Amino acid sequence: xxxxLFEKMWEKHVVRTIDxxxxxxxxxxxxxxxVTSPQAFNGLNKRSIKVFRPKQVVATADxxxxxxxxxxxxxxxxxxxxxxxxxxxxxxHGIELxxxxxxxxxxxxxxxxxxxxxxxxxxxxxxxxxxxxxxxxGNIAFGIGTSEVEMVLATQCLMQTKPMLxxxxxxxxxxxxxxxxxxxxxxxxxxxxxxxxxxxxxxxGSAIRSLSMEARMTICNMSIEMGAxxxxxxxxxxxxxxIKGRKFAPAGVEWDAKLAYWKTLFSDGDAVFDKEIFIKAxxxxxxxxxxxxxxxxxxxxxxxPALNEVDEKExxxxxxxxxxxxxxxxxxIKGKKVDYVFIGSCTNSRIEDLRMVASFVKxxxxxxxxxxxxxxxxxxVEKQAIEEGIDKIFAEAGFMLRQPGCSACLGMNEDKIPAGxxxxxxxxxxxxxxxxxxxxxxxxxxxxxxxxxxxxxxxDVRDYYNKN
Amino acid sequence: xxxxxxxxxxTAVPVNIENVDTDQIIPARFxxxxxxxxxxxxxxxxxxxxxxxxAKPKKGFPLNDPTYKGKILVAAKNFGCGSSREHAAWAxxxxxxxxxxxxxxxxxxxxNALNNFLLPVTVSEPFLQKMLVAIEKEPASEFEVxxxxxxxxxxxxxxxxxxxxxxxxxxxxxxxxxxxDYLLSIKEEIATYEKIV
Numbered sequence: 001x002x003x004x005l006f007e008k009m010w011e012k013h014v015v016r017t018i019d020x021x022x023x024x025x026x027x028x029x030x031x032x033x034x035v036t037s038p039q040a041f042n043g044l045n046k047r048s049i050k051v052f053r054p055k056q057v058v059a060t061a062d063x064x065x066x067x068x069x070x071x072x073x074x075x076x077x078x079x080x081x082x083x084x085x086x087x088x089x090x091x092x093h094g095i096e097l098x099x100x101x102x103x104x105x106x107x108x109x110x111x112x113x114x115x116x117x118x119x120x121x122x123x124x125x126x127x128x129x130x131x132x133x134x135x136x137x138g139n140i141a142f143g144i145g146t147s148e149v150e151m152v153l154a155t156q157c158l159m160q161t162k163p164m165l166x167x168x169x170x171x172x173x174x175x176x177x178x179x180x181x182x183x184x185x186x187x188x189x190x191x192x193x194x195x196x197x198x199x200x201x202x203x204x205g206s207a208i209r210s211l212s213m214e215a216r217m218t219i220c221n222m223s224i225e226m227g228a229x230x231x232x233x234x235x236x237x238x239x240x241x242x243i244k245g246r247k248f249a250p251a252g253v254e255w256d257a258k259l260a261y262w263k264t265l266f267s268d269g270d271a272v273f274d275k276e277i278f279i280k281a282x283x284x285x286x287x288x289x290x291x292x293x294x295x296x297x298x299x300x301x302x303x304x305p306a307l308n309e310v311d312e313k314e315x316x317x318x319x320x321x322x323x324x325x326x327x328x329x330x331x332x333i334k335g336k337k338v339d340y341v342f343i344g345s346c347t348n349s350r351i352e353d354l355r356m357v358a359s360f361v362k363x364x365x366x367x368x369x370x371x372x373x374x375x376x377x378x379x380x381v382e383k384q385a386i387e388e389g390i391d392k393i394f395a396e397a398g399f400m401l402r403q404p405g406c407s408a409c410l411g412m413n414e415d416k417i418p419a420g421x422x423x424x425x426x427x428x429x430x431x432x433x434x435x436x437x438x439x440x441x442x443x444x445x446x447x448x449x450x451x452x453x454x455x456x457x458x459x460d461v462r463d464y465y466n467k468n
Numbered sequence: 469x470x471x472x473x474x475x476x477x478x479t480a481v482p483v484n485i486e487n488v489d490t491d492q493i494i495p496a497r498f499x500x501x502x503x504x505x506x507x508x509x510x511x512x513x514x515x516x517x518x519x520x521x522x523a524k525p526k527k528g529f530p531l532n533d534p535t536y537k538g539k540i541l542v543a544a545k546n547f548g549c550g551s552s553r554e555h556a557a558w559a560x561x562x563x564x565x566x567x568x569x570x571x572x573x574x575x576x577x578x579x580n581a582l583n584n585f586l587l588p589v590t591v592s593e594p595f596l597q598k599m600l601v602a603i604e605k606e607p608a609s610e611f612e613v614x615x616x617x618x619x620x621x622x623x624x625x626x627x628x629x630x631x632x633x634x635x636x637x638x639x640x641x642x643x644x645x646x647x648x649d650y651l652l653s654i655k656e657e658i659a660t661y662e663k664i665v
Contacts, residue, residue: 015661021636026661038502078500085502129552129576145554145580155651157658193487194546197575227549229575293487317486412496431491431550433514
């Protein structure tokens with residue numbers, strides 16, 4: 001029997017397996033950031049041990065940084081102390097830090113791929129659930145807790161039980177106005193926010209193959225929103241072309257050797273999955289969420305489920321969600337006014353996302369009472385946006401181009417959406433209070449968010465294209 | 469933080485809401501600390517207090533209801549989804565819980581709980597309902613969570629269900645062992661692995 005992509009990589013990284021227990025899994029690359037690492041370093045210091053393989057650890061500051069005036073000291077004391085602790089810990093343990101002010105600084109899941117650190121066949125972890133993003137390159141990448149961060153710092157290994165395997169096949173051609181964010185929101189709406197819990201998920205099919213690397217990252221990024229341990233896409237020419245020539249990509253004979261290995265990374269024809277799901281690309285519409293978990297999504301022209309469409313058991317949670325969102329069962333989201341537009345986060349803050357938004361808004365201006373924040377995923381994305389003149393398009397449109405960081409995705413740093421306000425957001429979570437206490441989030445693609453920025457309300461990009 | 473888990477007999481606090489994500493358990497704005505202690509006071513912060521004001525507890529939220537207390541948190545399906553923040557497990561443990569019961573846990577949360585000697589017990593949906601009914605009838609209902617024998621029991625009715633846990637983790641919890649101790653003990657083997665690959 002053939003092997004799945006996951007099994008090929010898993011087997012290569014198992015150091016030993018405990019009888020009736022987990023396996024010791026070797027980790028190739030460990031990304032760390034300021035929020036989930038300080039307690040791990042404290043743990044090492046308490047045991048008086050050093051980081052085992054500091055050259056396999058890469059650090060950046062992203063969650064808890066301001067996205068304006070990054071050249072000034074961080075105003076908020078606790079945030080400043082946390083960022084300083086990272087600096088101190090990295091210096092003490094010999095870890096490369098791309099901190100504030102560094103030309104490589106940015107959201108950890110944006111910088112890994114753009115620097116060529118993220119490669120096929122690796123095991124990658126980070127104390128952040130969206131580590132699944134890296135799986136777009138065909139590797140095992142998943143989020144871990146701080147105790148596990150400490151384990152990897154101390155031994156470059158983790159204790160893991162092998163997950164079940166799921167393949168989600170998306171075949172066919174995507175409709176106009178439908179982008180990768182819509183694909184993943186559509187999958188979530190079908191399988192729910194817990195539909196892949198306990199599984200490693202491989203995304204496959206012609207619709208996935210047709211996507212760029214950045215678009216693939218958006219999908220793998222949100223595999224955690226289905227509960228998946230990790231998400232992955234087998235590497236192909238698109239992957240190899242993306243990696244080649246990047247800062248830390250292999251070169252010369254090393255490239256040839258790596259490439260030969262990478263080309264073996266696919267699920268064999270007779271490999272067996274514990275579960276398979278088949279989706280037709282043609283069925284996918286521009287999507288939007290209406291509720292308080294990412295599985296609560298609909299086609300943007302559809303309606304919020306009516307009470308009689310909701311399972312009896314789900315009703316209390318459903319009603320709690322709608323009450324929080326200030327929405328009625330059975331109502332339309334299309335036409336709903338928004339107060340904020342947030343384009344950013346590890347899901348959609350890469351140069352292609354910014355280009356997509358810029359090409360849509362060029363020559364237009366935002367609606368009067370909407371505030372629009374565009375937060376590039378990294379210093380390199382920011383630099384490229386400026387080189388391409390995207391910053392000017394945004395300025396003319398009345399959009400605010402801020403500096404790199406996680407920003408308004410998580411209600412932690414200075415960037416928060418005020419209570420009761422509606423934000424259409426390209427980020428990954430619409431949980432209660434995620435973007436700030438009592439803030440209300442509609443998750444959508446960069447294109448749908450750009451349209452809302454211009455019109456001030458949720459709309460269907462297909463209507464827009466038809467009219468123009 | 470209490471290490472070692474064996475047999476716990478206690479009343480329970482019900483939070484019967486599905487898909488509780490870790491942002492609800494501990495909102496991100498409370499993740500700025502650099503130590504593991506003190507997160508309990510912000511457990512379920514925005515469900516507990518009106519407008520982030522500790523002087524205004526929200527009526528009806530079980531943690532604010534003195535009827536409910538104990539070392540067992542009884543939660544609903546897909547508990548702990550979302551962010552990987554271990555602060556969620558720290559907050560629950562720090563608040564005083566030793567066990568969380570649900571019909572379904574999110575992956576990362578489950579690992580984080582185990583690494584902090586907070587025992588996640590997965591029960592069937594019908595058993596979960598029985599537990600909730602028992603608490604509703606009598607908030608002082610006691611439960612026995614027996615790790616050595618791997619069962620959970622509703623004392624008043626005698627209803628009992630066996631739960632799964634892998635042997636390795638069970639041994640760790642019973643004896644207060646950390647994964648990191650284990651990994652450190654095989655460091656040489658890890659170094660050998662590195663040379664072979």
